Amino acid sequence: MPVSIRRQFPIFTRRIHGNPLTYLDSAATTQKPAAVLSAVDDFYQRHCANPRRGLHQLGVEATAMVEDVRQEVAAFIGGRPEEIVFTSGTTAGINLVAYGWAPLALRAGDTVLVSLLEHHSNFVPWQQLGALHRWRVQFIPVGAGGQLDARWFSAHLHRRVKLVCVTHTSNALGTQPPLPAMVRAAHRVGARVLVDAAQAVAHQRIDVQRLDCDFLAFSGHKMYGPMGVGVLWGRTELLRQSRPFHYGGEMIREVRRQGTTFADPPAKFEAGTQNAGGIVGLGAAIAWIKQFGFSRIARHERQLTAYALRRLSVLPGVVRYGPSGVIGRGPVISFNVRGVHAHDVAQILDSLGVAVRAGHHCAMPLMELLQVPSTVRVSFGAYNTKEDVDRLIRGLKEVQRIFSGK
Amino acid sequence: MDLYREKILDHYRNPRQYGKVAGATHRAVRSNPVCGDEVTLTARVRRGTIVDVRFSGRGCAISTAANSLLLESLVGTTVAHVRQLQPAAVLKLLGVPIGPARHHCALLGFEALREALATRT
Ligand SMILES: Cc1ncc(COP(=O)(O)O)c(C=O)c1O
Numbered sequence: 001m002p003v004s005i006r007r008q009f010p011i012f013t014r015r016i017h018g019n020p021l022t023y024l025d026s027a028a029t030t031q032k033p034a035a036v037l038s039a040v041d042d043f044y045q046r047h048c049a050n051p052r053r054g055l056h057q058l059g060v061e062a063t064a065m066v067e068d069v070r071q072e073v074a075a076f077i078g079g080r081p082e083e084i085v086f087t088s089g090t091t092a093g094i095n096l097v098a099y100g101w102a103p104l105a106l107r108a109g110d111t112v113l114v115s116l117l118e119h120h121s122n123f124v125p126w127q128q129l130g131a132l133h134r135w136r137v138q139f140i141p142v143g144a145g146g147q148l149d150a151r152w153f154s155a156h157l158h159r160r161v162k163l164v165c166v167t168h169t170s171n172a173l174g175t176q177p178p179l180p181a182m183v184r185a186a187h188r189v190g191a192r193v194l195v196d197a198a199q200a201v202a203h204q205r206i207d208v209q210r211l212d213c214d215f216l217a218f219s220g221h222k223m224y225g226p227m228g229v230g231v232l233w234g235r236t237e238l239l240r241q242s243r244p245f246h247y248g249g250e251m252i253r254e255v256r257r258q259g260t261t262f263a264d265p266p267a268k269f270e271a272g273t274q275n276a277g278g279i280v281g282l283g284a285a286i287a288w289i290k291q292f293g294f295s296r297i298a299r300h301e302r303q304l305t306a307y308a309l310r311r312l313s314v315l316p317g318v319v320r321y322g323p324s325g326v327i328g329r330g331p332v333i334s335f336n337v338r339g340v341h342a343h344d345v346a347q348i349l350d351s352l353g354v355a356v357r358a359g360h361h362c363a364m365p366l367m368e369l370l371q372v373p374s375t376v377r378v379s380f381g382a383y384n385t386k387e388d389v390d391r392l393i394r395g396l397k398e399v400q401r402i403f404s405g406k
Numbered sequence: 407m408d409l410y411r412e413k414i415l416d417h418y419r420n421p422r423q424y425g426k427v428a429g430a431t432h433r434a435v436r437s438n439p440v441c442g443d444e445v446t447l448t449a450r451v452r453r454g455t456i457v458d459v460r461f462s463g464r465g466c467a468i469s470t471a472a473n474s475l476l477l478e479s480l481v482g483t484t485v486a487h488v489r490q491l492q493p494a495a496v497l498k499l500l501g502v503p504i505g506p507a508r509h510h511c512a513l514l515g516f517e518a519l520r521e522a523l524a525t526r527t
Pocket of ligand 1: 027028088089090091092119121122167169170171196198199219221362
């Protein structure tokens with residue numbers, strides 16, 4: 001990637017405790033290019049109206065802008081526009097499947113398989129609704145190198161397994177489970193597959209036809225778009241089967257005192273005023289990504305990840321978790337500095353302008369399995385450079401210097 | 407950097423009042439899911455006086471140093487004194503201001519202590 005892309009991100013003019021910003025927390029949220037910020041601004045400055053409601057000029061424009069983005073999102077992930085449901089984010093999309101589809105499709109005693117790599121947002125809904133509806137919720141174990149246990153998975157697939165919930169890329173370790181193979185195996189026993197693509201969409205091309213999954217959820221804010229907007233993609237027939245998750249305005253066909261008939265998907269799931277500015281920003285984020293293309297973005301991030309892994313591996317006292325190389329992993333690295341708590345590492349790095357995440361990464365069951373309370377996580381975006389990695393390594397040496405008392 | 411002064415690092419490396427009190431009369435476990443930290447606090451109290459109080463578990467430098475400094479200052483004082491103690495006073499023991507993001511680290515042991523002294527084992 002050209003270094004000049006950093007200039008497209010206003011945030012990089014910030015100084016943090018007197019240092020330039022070294023942002024290594026894109027897995028939490030990516031920074032936003034000026035193109036996205038100005039698209040959101042333009043919506044509110046020039047086109048602000050409530051989509052799908054007004055017959056006036058601004059209403060027509062706002063509606064068209066939102067529906068254009070629906071088309072762009074569909075093309076972006078290989079789906080059809082009517083399969084694109086705008087949500088507030090990944091969490092909302094997963095909950096829509098959990099509340100809207102699963103209670104109709106699953107009966108008491110049916111099984112849901114949930115991977116132990118999941119973010120809490122693809123874990124807690126299944127645990128909680130599973131208890132409520134008496135589904136059998138089983139967890140796919142994680143083995144060495146943060147890989148899902150494929151043998152366990154195939155041994156636990158049977159006719160009563162109705163749903164498999166799995167992440168495309170683990171936010172805690174970067175692991176990428178072998179999705180097409182898992183989907184094929186799940187479909188053979190008639191199970192549906194929900195993919196959490198929150199950590200994937202900014203880094204590689206996602207094609208729902210190729211993945212052949214049944215539901216896929218992601219957030220705009222992890223792909224250079226604004227916060228508070230996301231997408232749930234679902235197969236048409238499954239969206240038709242689902243009940244709405246929220247009831248309200250603009251999702252109905254007819255409301256009588258005796259009952260209500262609902263609009264077709266996706267409107268059925270989009271009750272209430274949508275985050276139109278956010279949706280427009282999401283469209284701008286897709287356009288921004290497209291100008292580079294995923295082969296360039298992915299190559300750049302893979303090179304950075306490989307470089308960081310190499311530099312970290314020669315730093316004594318650094319313990320890494322997750323896959324050892326760049327194959328089957330996203331641009332995420334989790335590690336600890338021996339003898340130093342992850343929060344202390346993050347705080348010292350912050351004082352040098354290096355932003356990393358420290359903690360359990362909303363994946364407590366996974367951390368329990370790794371037997372560490374917390375890790376330091378470094379994650380990359382298109383705007384990162386080798387210099388960022390060098391600053392990280394210098395920061396980690398400073399951490400070790402402070403804690404060794406020399 | 408300022409926060410990791412010698413005093414804090416010293417209490418992190420060699421925490422005072424670390425371990426478990428034999429024959430404890432009071433005990434509490436507190437965890438901080440955000441950090442994955444957990445502290446077990448045990449105390450022996452006789453007629454309102456804290457004869458011994460210790461902490462164990464895992465934590466970051468800030469939480470370990472805060473526990474160490476706090477408990478060190480409390481041996482021989484009274485339960486009534488601990489009840490009067492304000493969180494701000496505990497933070498002050500560290501000797502440097504810590505950002506609001508780390509308050510929960512520094513106060514985890516203090517919360518465990520208050521909980522322990524509020525219950526009887
Ligand atoms: C893998 C994964 N799933 C789900 C989420 C939740 O996304 P959001 O908070 O945008 O709903 C995240 C974000 O932290 C994530 O990394």
